[in-house]
Amino acid sequence: MSGRRAIRGVALLTALILLALMAAIAAALSVSTGFMLHRQQAVSAQDQAWQLLGATEALSSWAIKDELTDSGLRVHQGQRWHQPLGPIEPVTGAILEAQLEDLQGRFNLNALLSPDGSVDPTALQFFERLLQAVGIEPEWAPRLVDWIDADDRPLPGGGEEAFHASASPAARPGNQWLVSPSEILSLPGFGMERYQRLAPHITALPLDAGLNACTATAAVLDSLSGDQQWLNQPERLQQAQAEQCFPGEEAVRNSVRDPNTYLALKRSLKLGETSRYFGLKTWVQIGSAEFALYSVLRLDGDGAARAQVRVLTRESMQ
Ligand SMILES: [Ca+2]
Missing domain, CATH: 3.30.1300.30 (GSPII I/J protein-like)
Structure with a gap:
């Protein structure tokens, strides 16, 4: 321009x-x-x-x-x-x-659930990797799923009403879609320090909001590929994204070693280049x-x- x-x-x-x-x-x-x-x-x-x-x-x-x-x-x-x-x-x-x-360069927390309200296992595994990428324990992933899914049946490692009732202070899961990513702070014990690390990489949007491979954050890209590439050089990613679509959907596909894993991620996260x-x-x-x-x-x-x-x-x- x-x-x-x-x-x-x-x-x-x-x-x-x-x-x-x-x-x-x-x-x-x-x-x-x-x-x-x-x-x-x-x-x-x-x-x-x-x-x-x-x-x-x-x-x-x-x-x-x-x-x-x-x-x-x-x-x-x-x-x-x-x-x-x-x-x-x-x-x-x-x-x-x-x-x-x-x-849409961020992970949509609501994508943890399928449109029918059941947990999306591919999105759950992705979110566990994203948490680990920013230094947060992956156990918070199933806890968040239980916090937003409508049922009262805990996932392995998760926690529903009985789990949170015994917390101090006690809490009750919202059991509904998130309207703001800051609602993750409602999880007892999650805390502001974890939130500030995770916040640049998450959002809470309707399910039609896919992940844009042109604007994805370093932690999101590394969680897709399973490699630590961009978190080691965030300035390089920032410079490239300031000029053009980067890395783009094709490069993301090439960064995921297993084609079936890529297809599952593309479907669950609605990976594309639009927003x-x-x-x-x-x-x-x-x-x-x-x-x-x-x-x-x-x-x-x-x-x-x-x-x-x-x-x-x-x-x-x-
Ligand atoms: Ca629930």
């Missing part, structure tokens, strides 16, 4: 943000010209941050649709959607930064107040005319 095109893209984004924020600015000005209590300022900053988030979501949706609907949804980080936005000052006193990421689910991180600073917000976006439909981006979830980041 040419530098001029990138500059034009950023300029357009900035202009669109300014337009989208006119209502927010007017509201902020009407408050700032009157008598203002400190509490009102805090509430106003929070409102403004969420309005900026909404505008950033709208721009991100435009960026995703503009680029991907004509590319057959083949998604990699060398495309324009992955360029960071900002820091910019779309409103006086408000600094905004944003970054889109492809969530529809994106994470949007937005950071806003207004005066001394800082906000970190996270949205999950999904591209629906095919072709520019029918494509639509929906916001599935919004939350404050920790």
Whole structure:
């Protein structure tokens, strides 16, 4: 992509943000010209941050649709959607930064179950390897399956209601699909330290979200092949992925020694080179107040005319 095109893209984004924020600015000005209590300022900053988030979501949706609907949804980080936005000052006193990421480069924890709700043994073995790749005991894999599957029959090494009732503090399995990967913290004893190691490599999406071999993380790639290749040189992977689809589905297939193992992994993890689910991180600073917000976006439909981006979830980041 040419530098001029990138500059034009950023300029357009900035202009669109300014337009989208006119209502927010007017509201902020009407408050700032009157008598203002400190509490009102805090509430106003929070409102403004969420309005900026909404505008950033709208721009991100435009960026995703503009680029991907004509590319057959083949998604990699060398495309324009992955360029960071900002820091910019779309409103006086408000600094905004944003970054889109492809969530399908991560392992979808919900893929541990088949559509009928039964455990997927290939996905379970893959998740055990992924946990080990980042230095976490593999026993957490069957425990998570039992936490999300609907039944109360523990897997070997797992644990259902009776197991967690005896934990301290006692807990009760959710027995339902995950809506956020952070729900793994509900497993008694899993803890923040393990979560922070695993978090860059996992997501929690509907079952139609396959694994994208163009954006897969180092730990995910090494867990597919069973080798320790990319975790030893994450910078090299990062550089290659910043430019193009890498390593891509064919290279992943070649990295898995047994063809039958590869076919099982491809089927269970829905391995491909396309994506529809994106994470949007937005950071806003207004005066001394800082906000970190996270949205999950999904591209629906095919072709520019029918494509639509929906916001599935919004939350404050920790
Ligand atoms: Ca269960």
